[in-house]
Amino acid sequence: MTSTFQVDLHGVVDLLARHLYSSPRVYLRELLQNGVDAVTARRDLGGDDVPAAIRLRPLPDGSLEVADSGVGLTLAEAAELLATIGRSSKRDVELGTGREEFLGQFGIGLLSAFMVADEIELTSRSARILPDGAAPAPVRWRGFADGSYELTEVPDEDPTVPAEPGSVVRLRPRRDMEHWLAPETVTALAQDFGSLLPVDLQVEVRLDLTDGDSAAATGTDDASPTVWRRLSGADLPWKERHATPAERDAALTRYAEQTLGFTPLARIDLDLPLAGLTGVAYVLPAAVSPTTPSSHRVYLKRMLLGTRVDDLLPPWAFFVRCVLDASALRPTASREGLYEDEVLLATREALGAQVREWALATLAESSPTSRAFLRVHHLAVRALALQDDDMLDLAARVLPFETTEGTGTLTDLAATLPEGARMLWTPSVEEFRRVAPVAAAQGLGLVNGGYVYDADLLERISRRFPQWRLAPVTSDDVSQALLEVDPLRELEVADAVQAVDEALAPQDCEAVVRAFEPAALPAMLLHDRDGDHQREARATADAADDVWGQVLAELSGPARSRRLVLNDTNETVRSLLATTDPQVLEAGAQSLYVTALLLSGRPLRASEATLMNGSLGVLLDRALRPGTTPLEENR
Numbered sequence: 001m002t003s004t005f006q007v008d009l010h011g012v013v014d015l016l017a018r019h020l021y022s023s024p025r026v027y028l029r030e031l032l033q034n035g036v037d038a039v040t041a042r043r044d045l046g047g048d049d050v051p052a053a054i055r056l057r058p059l060p061d062g063s064l065e066v067a068d069s070g071v072g073l074t075l076a077e078a079a080e081l082l083a084t085i086g087r088s089s090k091r092d093v094e095l096g097t098g099r100e101e102f103l104g105q106f107g108i109g110l111l112s113a114f115m116v117a118d119e120i121e122l123t124s125r126s127a128r129i130l131p132d133g134a135a136p137a138p139v140r141w142r143g144f145a146d147g148s149y150e151l152t153e154v155p156d157e158d159p160t161v162p163a164e165p166g167s168v169v170r171l172r173p174r175r176d177m178e179h180w181l182a183p184e185t186v187t188a189l190a191q192d193f194g195s196l197l198p199v200d201l202q203v204e205v206r207l208d209l210t211d212g213d214s215a216a217a218t219g220t221d222d223a224s225p226t227v228w229r230r231l232s233g234a235d236l237p238w239k240e241r242h243a244t245p246a247e248r249d250a251a252l253t254r255y256a257e258q259t260l261g262f263t264p265l266a267r268i269d270l271d272l273p274l275a276g277l278t279g280v281a282y283v284l285p286a287a288v289s290p291t292t293p294s295s296h297r298v299y300l301k302r303m304l305l306g307t308r309v310d311d312l313l314p315p316w317a318f319f320v321r322c323v324l325d326a327s328a329l330r331p332t333a334s335r336e337g338l339y340e341d342e343v344l345l346a347t348r349e350a351l352g353a354q355v356r357e358w359a360l361a362t363l364a365e366s367s368p369t370s371r372a373f374l375r376v377h378h379l380a381v382r383a384l385a386l387q388d389d390d391m392l393d394l395a396a397r398v399l400p401f402e403t404t405e406g407t408g409t410l411t412d413l414a415a416t417l418p419e420g421a422r423m424l425w426t427p428s429v430e431e432f433r434r435v436a437p438v439a440a441a442q443g444l445g446l447v448n449g450g451y452v453y454d455a456d457l458l459e460r461i462s463r464r465f466p467q468w469r470l471a472p473v474t475s476d477d478v479s480q481a482l483l484e485v486d487p488l489r490e491l492e493v494a495d496a497v498q499a500v501d502e503a504l505a506p507q508d509c510e511a512v513v514r515a516f517e518p519a520a521l522p523a524m525l526l527h528d529r530d531g532d533h534q535r536e537a538r539a540t541a542d543a544a545d546d547v548w549g550q551v552l553a554e555l556s557g558p559a560r561s562r563r564l565v566l567n568d569t570n571e572t573v574r575s576l577l578a579t580t581d582p583q584v585l586e587a588g589a590q591s592l593y594v595t596a597l598l599l600s601g602r603p604l605r606a607s608e609a610t611l612m613n614g615s616l617g618v619l620l621d622r623a624l625r626p627g628t629t630p631l632e633e634n635r
């Protein structure tokens with residue numbers, strides 16, 4: 001024996017309301033969509049000149065009527081389509097997908113009305129002609145939230161039956177959901193979802209005669225008169241005709257201000273015939289983080305899909321917000337997002353290409369727009385250049401970097417260097433701060449690669465422009481620029497340097513002395529990444545058990561991860577190395593170390609701040625009371 005599933009409609013409606021749709025507001029979209037589809041079906045049947053109208057009537061008793069001039073339903077169609085969840089007249093039987101010309105496809109849309117209504121009534125006059133040439137009798141279907149329904153034929157002359165082919169859907173509000181059917185809500189929702197629909201969409205509004213506005217009022221049974229307010233009819237804003245390009249620019253800028261809430265920095269027209277897609281991408285006027293989800297306003301077949309549709313453009317294009325309409329993209333079942341299929345993938349790529357073309361063309365010229373674009377969205381340009389050689393070529397020419405010659409392009413920096421000289425870059429901002437003063441004084445071209453994308457970008461640029469001899473800077477590069485001091489001098493200060501070295505050992509830092517420019521810089525802190533590894537190994541060794549710890553300790557060796565290079569051309573350093581007071585030497589070494597740390601721009605850790613205060617205390621004490629030591633004083 002075979003049986004069919006029993007469906008508990010309450011469960012299904014609950015599922016839709018809580019897990020499929022983000023809000024009950026979508027009920028109106030589904031009703032509009034059915035109206036538009038019914039008009040399309042009627043056109044398929046009877047030519048293009050049939051009326052295309054949808055009328056919304058919020059009624060005084062709190063219910064809502066949605067009337068359309070569509071194809072209507074016969075008794076047999078109503079029995080098949082309305083009484084079966086998941087049955088739709090809009091699917092391609094062979095392909096099993098929605099048909100191009102219709103908005104709906106799943107056969108569940110009408111159920112969404114149960115989120116706000118406990119009764120749906122559809123009264124319909126079919127536009128079809130029966131084989132015997134007669135017109136089918138009008139029908140009425142009433143569905144209830146408990147899953148039961150009634151379906152009857154209705155006499156032709158029944159006053160509730162539309163005079164012309166079409167359907168009237170009437171919703172009776174569910175308890176506590178009355179506000180969803182209130183005139184203001186219905187008007188706002190219809191405007192939002194349907195203002196670009198290619199049908200004549202109107203809502204009946206009741207006039208408040210107290211403000212004296214009685215013009216064009218059409219009397220109804222209810223005391224206050226009503227007027228019809230048109231909500232649709234506008235062409236797609238980017239397709240509207242304007243007398244001049246400047247007028248079009250102004251109109252589309254106004255449109256962005258009204259719908260997106262910002263005045264765009266620039267506009268990119270989008271056109272993708274394969275996806276039946278047209279629209280505009282607006283360049284944001286202010287920088288956004290690359291991780292901000294880029295949300296676009298998307299219409300599918302001129303019905304609003306959503307105002308925050310994500311994933312429509314490649315990730316690097318986070319600097320634009322699009323408004324577009326497409327006919328070949330598929331919605332998800334909730335119709336609030338796009339279904340990830342090959343069409344969407346191809347669309348994303350093609351839209352990315354159009355935005356990229358614009359960016360390339362804009363950056364290639366020197367105009368106020370290109371300068372503003374680069375200033376505000378250089379991060380996006382960097383992100384794109386990471387994966388696009390053309391943009392990379394342009395980026396090397398136009399992108400600003402922080403360099404030892406100030407902020408400028410790599411081309412600018414290369415021009416300041418002798419022919420064939422190397423260009424170096426630091427992988428972190430701190431390292432740049434530490435090394436830049438010395439590098440600048442030595443005439444080394446140094447680029448700060450510590451900002452977002454820059455290290456990867458500089459890697460790519462170094463491969464693409466080998467003539468620049470661009471390479472990451474190492475401690476050795478810098479050490480080489482520092483002159484060894486004369487052997488006699490080295491001997492002279494050996495003990496003092498040894499004392500400094502011991503003073504810095506707790507900071508995992510060793511000390512050496514060199515002579516370098518600028519003389520005003522007392523010391524420079526170099527970071528040895530090999531030293532970092534060894535430090536980690538030592539930490540593991542300390543934590544590990546004895547045998548294993550010993551092996552690790554032997555491997556890690558004695559090297560320290562930082563090196564403080566004292567500048568022997570600096571007066572302060574020379575005085576320090578000449579002192580005979582061991583406490584001054586120790587405190588001076590600690591001060592130089594902390595000063596060099598501060599130069600890198602990194603905030604001091606608590607232990608480093610303590611070190612600074614301690615050393616400053618000793619030095620002050622010596623300055624204020626020469627000839628005493630704290631030990632003597634304590635006696």
Ligand SMILES: Nc1ncnc2c1ncn2[C@@H]1O[C@H](COP(=O)(O)OP(=O)(O)OP(=O)(O)O)[C@@H](O)[C@H]1O
Nearest residue numbers: 034038072081088089104105106107108109110167
């Ligand atoms: N106003 C209407 N005029 C004529 N037929 C209608 C109307 N409303 C609904 N129908 C019929 O009822 C069927 C089911 O409608 P429903 O809204 O549940 O699903 P759908 O529109 O087919 O698909 P989706 O779930 O994607 O909206 C439709 O396929 C259509 O044939």
